[in-house]
Amino acid sequence: MRKSLPSLVVFFVALFVYTEQKQGANFTSKNATLGSKDDHFDFMVYTQQWPETFRLQTGPEVQIPKNVTGWTIHGLWPSQIKKEAPNFCNSSWTFNESLIHDLGPQLSLYWPNMLKTNNLWAHEWTKHGTCGAPLAAIHGEHNYFATGLRLNAKYNITEMLATNNIMPSANKAYAYKDVEGAIRKNVNNMSFVMQCYWDKKAKKQYISQVMLCLDKQFGLLECDKYLSEGDLCWNTETIQYPPFQYDFN
Ligand SMILES: *[C@@H]1O[C@H](CO)[C@@H](O)[C@H](O)[C@H]1NC(C)=O
Numbered sequence: 430m431r432k433s434l435p436s437l438v439v440f441f442v443a444l445f446v447y448t449e450q451k452q453g454a455n456f457t458s459k460n461a462t463l464g465s466k467d468d469h470f471d472f473m474v475y476t477q478q479w480p481e482t483f484r485l486q487t488g489p490e491v492q493i494p495k496n497v498t499g500w501t502i503h504g505l506w507p508s509q510i511k512k513e514a515p516n517f518c519n520s521s522w523t524f525n526e527s528l529i530h531d532l533g534p535q536l537s538l539y540w541p542n543m544l545k546t547n548n549l550w551a552h553e554w555t556k557h558g559t560c561g562a563p564l565a566a567i568h569g570e571h572n573y574f575a576t577g578l579r580l581n582a583k584y585n586i587t588e589m590l591a592t593n594n595i596m597p598s599a600n601k602a603y604a605y606k607d608v609e610g611a612i613r614k615n616v617n618n619m620s621f622v623m624q625c626y627w628d629k630k631a632k633k634q635y636i637s638q639v640m641l642c643l644d645k646q647f648g649l650l651e652c653d654k655y656l657s658e659g660d661l662c663w664n665t666e667t668i669q670y671p672p673f674q675y676d677f678n
Pocket residue numbers: 455456457458459463
């Protein structure tokens with residue numbers, strides 16, 4: 430049974446559940462309203478993840494590359510208010526890895542593909558990147574991934590936590606308010622979404638993702654207007670920040 434939601438009432442989408450929408454856009458039409466779905470976006474959700482928790486949560490198909498040492502990018506998601514949309518905005522705009530070849534070294538460290546069976550870049554591009562086309566800074570594959578990388582350096586969760594003495598540890602647990610506060614003071618006190626994976630056996634929560642809400646100039650927005658049960662960390666429990674196990678599999 431789930432406990433009550435934490436007081437940080439934040440909204441958002443449950444992430445690892447990729448509920449896929451139908452590809453309904455009709456780009457052959459001159460009349461935009463003829464499109465069978467509304468692909469506009471209002472703001473962006475920028476999601477970073479803690480790879481070790483992703484591994485604990487997902488299992489042996491996750492391999493953390495040895496040169497990955499900190500928080501990594503999950504994705505940058507053009508979003509509509511109160512909706513998990515738009516998604517899959519242009520099915521003809523297929524992912525082409527050679528277009529981001531020059532970003533490869535940085536992507537491998539900060540936006541790594543950790544699933545053996547899935548290509549995160551192709552997924553993020555097809556589902557979310559194609560929806561960013563109206564905004565020049567993320568129009569097209571190269572802009573989309575370069576901007577994602579730039580934001581990872583700007584909103585560096587690894588550093589936000591480390592400067593507050595919150596380091597990965599196998600046995601230490603951190604107070605919710607310390608972890609939340611360490612991030613909050615680095616994001617102009619804006620509310621954000623902090624997700625955890627609850628290990629039922631161990632009865633412990635592991636920090637998994639941090640989502641920031643950004644406007645179209647990439648400035649921070651409040652994230653707490655809506656409510657979701659998407660794996661929010663409980664403010665009643667301490668938080669685990671587990672160190673990476675690279676050779677687990
Ligand atoms: C897209 O819109 C055009 C123009 O109205 C129409 O002729 C065509 O059948 C539509 N295609 C699809 C797949 O809905």
